[in-house]
Amino acid sequence: MVNLDNEMDLILAHKRAMKLCELTGFSLLTQTSVATAISEIARCAIEFGKSSTLTLGIDSIANRKFLVAVIGDKTDFSQRCFEACSYARRLVSDVDIKRTSRETQIVLRQQLSFSGTLTEAKVDSFADYFKNEPPISAYDELRRKNLMLQDLAEKLRASEEDYRMLTDTLPVMMFSVDIRGQIYYTNKWLQDYFGAAPKETSAAAWQPYIFQPDYHLFSKELTGSILHQVPLTGQYRFKEKSSGEYRWHVFSIIPLKNEKEKISQWIGFLVDINGQKQIEQALKDNRELKEIQDQLYQNQEELQKKVIELNRSNYELEQFAHLASHDLQEPLRKLFFYSDVLKKRYGLLLDTTGMNMLNNMTAAANRMKELISDLLSYSQLQKQNLRFEHVELNDILRDVVKDLDLTIKEKNAVIEIDNLPKVTGNVLRLRQLFNNLISNSLKYCKNGVPPHISIVSRPGTDQNTIIVRDNGIGFDDQYSEKIFGLFERLHTRDKFPGTGIGLSICKKIAELHNGRITAHSVVNEYAAFEVTLPELEKA
Amino acid sequence: MDDDLEDHMMLDEYFKEVGISDKVTFLKNGQLALQYLEGIEDSSELPKLMVLDLNMPVITGSQVLLQIKQTPRLRNIPVIIFSTSENENEKRKCLSFGALEYLVKPITWEEGDRIARRFASFAE
Numbered sequence: 267m268v269n270l271d272n273e274m275d276l277i278l279a280h281k282r283a284m285k286l287c288e289l290t291g292f293s294l295l296t297q298t299s300v301a302t303a304i305s306e307i308a309r310c311a312i313e314f315g316k317s318s319t320l321t322l323g324i325d326s327i328a329n330r331k332f333l334v335a336v337i338g339d340k341t342d343f344s345q346r347c348f349e350a351c352s353y354a355r356r357l358v359s360d361v362d363i364k365r366t367s368r369e370t371q372i373v374l375r376q377q378l379s380f381s382g383t384l385t386e387a388k389v390d391s392f393a394d395y396f397k398n399e400p401p402i403s404a405y406d407e408l409r410r411k412n413l414m415l416q417d418l419a420e421k422l423r424a425s426e427e428d429y430r431m432l433t434d435t436l437p438v439m440m441f442s443v444d445i446r447g448q449i450y451y452t453n454k455w456l457q458d459y460f461g462a463a464p465k466e467t468s469a470a471a472w473q474p475y476i477f478q479p480d481y482h483l484f485s486k487e488l489t490g491s492i493l494h495q496v497p498l499t500g501q502y503r504f505k506e507k508s509s510g511e512y513r514w515h516v517f518s519i520i521p522l523k524n525e526k527e528k529i530s531q532w533i534g535f536l537v538d539i540n541g542q543k544q545i546e547q548a549l550k551d552n553r554e555l556k557e558i559q560d561q562l563y564q565n566q567e568e569l570q571k572k573v574i575e576l577n578r579s580n581y582e583l584e585q586f587a588h589l590a591s592h593d594l595q596e597p598l599r600k601l602f603f604y605s606d607v608l609k610k611r612y613g614l615l616l617d618t619t620g621m622n623m624l625n626n627m628t629a630a631a632n633r634m635k636e637l638i639s640d641l642l643s644y645s646q647l648q649k650q651n652l653r654f655e656h657v658e659l660n661d662i663l664r665d666v667v668k669d670l671d672l673t674i675k676e677k678n679a680v681i682e683i684d685n686l687p688k689v690t691g692n693v694l695r696l697r698q699l700f701n702n703l704i705s706n707s708l709k710y711c712k713n714g715v716p717p718h719i720s721i722v723s724r725p726g727t728d729q730n731t732i733i734v735r736d737n738g739i740g741f742d743d744q745y746s747e748k749i750f751g752l753f754e755r756l757h758t759r760d761k762f763p764g765t766g767i768g769l770s771i772c773k774k775i776a777e778l779h780n781g782r783i784t785a786h787s788v789v790n791e792y793a794a795f796e797v798t799l800p801e802l803e804k805a
Numbered sequence: 806m807d808d809d810l811e812d813h814m815m816l817d818e819y820f821k822e823v824g825i826s827d828k829v830t831f832l833k834n835g836q837l838a839l840q841y842l843e844g845i846e847d848s849s850e851l852p853k854l855m856v857l858d859l860n861m862p863v864i865t866g867s868q869v870l871l872q873i874k875q876t877p878r879l880r881n882i883p884v885i886i887f888s889t890s891e892n893e894n895e896k897r898k899c900l901s902f903g904a905l906e907y908l909v910k911p912i913t914w915e916e917g918d919r920i921a922r923r924f925a926s927f928a929e
Contacts, residue, residue, distance in 0.1 A: 592860075592890045596809075599889065599912055603815050606914035635912070642890075 270311050270318040270337070274405045279320045280305040282396065283335065286322050289392050290333055290378055300376050303354035303361075304335045307372050310347030315339030324378070324389050331378040332359070338371040347372075439536035443467050443519070445529060447492070456536065461507030467492060467519065467532065477503035477512040484517070495521050495529055501543075504536065514543035587645030591638045598638070601631045633763070640767040643698075644752070647774045652692040654779075656802060659686035659732065662693065663721055666701045673708050679717040686723045687730045689799045691779050699775045700734070702768045703795050707736035709762060710793065728801045729781070735794040740787035749785060772797075806832045806869070807858040807887070812910075819911075819921035828928050835864030839872060842879055851882055854927035859888045859895060867899055874903040883927060 269275055283304040287297035304320070311318035318339040325334045344351070344363045351372065355361045360375040430453075433440050439456035441449050441463070452463040464471040469485035476484055480502040491498035497520045503512035519534040605628050609621075616624065663683050667674065674681065681704070689696075704719060711717040717736055724731040741749065741756055748754050750773040755766040772795075776783040780800050787793040807813060813831040820826040830852070832838045838855075845851055855873065859866035866886060873879045886899045886907045896907040911917035 592892075596889050599910055600811060600815065602912045603818075603914075603917070607818065610914060 270308050270315070270320055272312065276305060276308055276312055278406060279308045282320075282322060285396075286333060286392065287376075289395065290324070292333075292376070292378075296376070299357040300333065300335075300374075303357035303374055304337075306350045306354055307335075307337045307347065307374065310350045311337050311339050311343050311372075314346040315341050315343040318343070324392070325375070332375040333378060335374045336371050337374075338369045340369055342370040344370050344372055437538075439515075441534045443532040443534065445531065458508075459504070459506055459536075467534070475504050477505065488519075491519060497521065501539065513538055513540040515539060584645050584648065587641055591642040591645070594634075594638050598631055598634055602628070605631070633759075633765075637765045637767075640765045640771070644767055644771050644774065647695070647771065647778060652695060652778060654690050654692055656688055657691045657693055657696060658688050659696070659723070662696050663700060665697055666704055669701060670704060670708065673705075677708055677711060677717055679708055679711075679719060682718075682720040684720070684722040686721070686732065687725065688802050689730060689779075690802055691799065695775045695778065699772050699797065702772050703734045703797075706768065707734065707738060707793070709764075710738045710740075711736070712739055712790070726798075726801075729798050730801060732797045732799070733794055734797070735792055737792055740789045740791055740793045741785075742789055743787055746785045746787065750783070806835065806838045806856065806861075806866070808833050808861045809858070812858070815917075816921070819917045820924075822918060823921045823925045825921070825925045825928050834861055835866065835869040838869055839864075842873070842882075848878060851879065853883070854924060855882050855884045856887045856924065857884060859886060859899075867895070867902060870899060870902050870904055885924070 270279060280301050283301040284297055287300050292300065304322075308318075308320055311320075316339060318337060321334075321336040321338070323334050323336075325332050342365060344365075351361055351363070354374060358374045358376045360373075362373040362375070364371040364373060434454040436453070437455065438453075439459055440451075440453045441456055442451035443449050443466075447466045447468060449464060449466055457463055460475055464475065467488070469481075469488045472484065472488070473481060484500065484502045487498055487500050497518065499516060499518040501514060502517055504515050504517075505512050515536045516539050517534070517536050519532050521529045522531050522533060524530040605624055609624060613621065660683065663686065667681055667683075673679075700721075704721075707719045708717055715737065717738060719734065719736045722733050722735075724733065745756060749756065750769050752770045753766040754769075755764060757764075773783050776797055776799070781798045783795060783797050785793065785795050807816075810833065813833075817826055817829070817831075820829055830841070832841055838857075842851070857866040857869055866888075870884055870886070873882060873884060880903075883905045884903070886896075886904050887910060888895065888907065889910050891909050899907055908920060911920055
């Protein structure tokens with residue numbers, strides 16, 4: 267089919283008609299006649315019609331085959347070409363005018379004198395010939411190219427639409443960057459996520475969108491990637507506009523090169539990996555937890571071992587202390603016996619010096635006895651041997667004061683006892699504790715100053731503190747911890763006799779009650795001992 | 806009965822003072838003590854009092870005590886435990902086995918004298 271718009275088309279119509287006649291085996295004279303008839307009608311159609319067409323074909327009617335040319339137009343151009351029609355009738359076998367509501371057609375027929383059969387395949391090969399027919403003119407070429415171009419533009423537009431639709435629906439963020447670093451394309455996903463889009467690929471342009479702690483690394487890696495023109499893939503957190511949440515993404519940009527191996531643009535992707543990252547973190551946490559747990563088990567085992575060791579050594583120590591004090595009493599007892607028998611039977615034979623020596627010997631033996639008895643009582647302080655009950659501390663203190671009555675009177679001491687609380691404890695041991703403290707206060711008093719001892723309580727949140735305070739010689743505060751150590755003494759024996767076990771016993775008793783004891787003092791002013799005991803257990 | 810021969814001598818000094826030295830037999834271990842008791846055929850000849858030290862090799866004082874109290878023929882002999890130190894556990898145990906008293910060995914002459922007189926009271 268040929269469109270009949272202008273002169274160039276007329277030439278084309280003539281040429282195509284000639285060619286078909288030639289292909290169908292008409293003589294040169296018939297070729298010219300048919301082509302002229304077709305040209306004549308076509309010329310009229312171009313002149314009077316609007317967007318006319320020429321269709322060339324082969325038709326068969328009752329076993330006779332015809333070459334058919336149909337020139338059609340929307341307007342009834344046949345009215346204006348009677349002359350051309352009558353001319354054409356002389357040149358071809360038949361000229362017919364068909365009018366329909368849509369189109370007016372002038373049909374020219376020329377019977378074929380084609381020898382042999384004209385098959386469908388043959389007709390198709392003719393059609394193919396025209397399809398592949400080389401351009402016959404610059405115009406035809408231009409026209410064809412123009413049509414191709416329009417077609418391509420249409421396809422491109424469709425493809426671009428496809429691309430945009432594709433990139434908009436993919437669950438990734440995409441962007442394209444030109445060689446100057448300007449971002450010229452972003453998909454919908456990216457725009458929705460960020461609320462806006464960075465304008466360029468510089469790290470600074472991304473700063474408002476990235477999690478600050480990740481920015482330093484991002485900036486370094488992005489700058490490096492652009493500088494060396496190599497792809498970058500990294501994991502950073504980016505802020506989601508809608509939730510304000512920073513989510514982990516894989517950020518990658520890839521340089522695209524043209525045929526000349528030059529970078530023409532970059533494309534970038536951001537893929538949300540927050541879920542994955544969380545699982546990763548959970549797994550890592552889990553692993554760390556497992557490790558900590560293992561470590562804990564190990565520590566526990568070691569602790570268990572140490573406790574067993576400690577218990578054993580504690581037990582051995584107690585056994586030792588007990589046996590030692592027991593076995594130490596044996597020779598001591600004999601020493602007493604012999605010195606007593608010596609004094610009793612041979613006392614008259616000794617002079618004063620000899621008698622003094624014997625007395626000193628007995629005094630030394632007595633100190634030894636005291637030491638052993640204190641050590642024994644210290645070694646016997648064990649939790650499992652204690653019975654705990656509700657105890658009125660005021661009762662305890664009353665008993666202690668009664669026990670120390672002789673010394674208190676002797677020293678003219680004043681003892682003030684506050685209203686004390688009820689505690690959970692062992693009567694005997696608490697009595698021992700306060701007896702030791704008050705005895706100490708009575709013992710370490712200033713020469714010529716009657717001891718004044720106050721026992722007050724200070725309630726705490728879940729504990730009670732009992733303070734025993736005196737007006738005695740006190741001690742240097744730097745020794746406030748040391749004085750609780752076993753055998754620790756701050757004075758020489760000739761000034762203040764003692765074994766250095768008394769306060770150790772107090773400390774042990776406080777600890778057996780899940781409490782503690784501390785001391786504070788100013789030399790020559792006072793000494794204060796604070797015993798802290800847990801609050802009454804509601805049994 | 807005591808494994809410490811020096812203690813025998815010391816106690817004997819107290820016994821001399823109260824005049825019962827000749828009525829006391831000293832034995833130095835539990836085995837000998839049990840043998841001694843077995844050797845007495847006439848029940849009326851059995852001791853009027855047994856005084857046992859606790860800490861002894863081979864058979865301890867409390868074992869001897871138990872043996873005596875489980876033997877019908879010996880059951881009625883009064884037994885006093887005479888130990889170097891006060892030990893609540895031992896004391897409770899011995900008293901539950903049937904000991905009459907638990908005494909700690911004396912330190913002063915006066916204590917020793919008092920104890921000797923207590924022992925002598927059984928000899929009458």
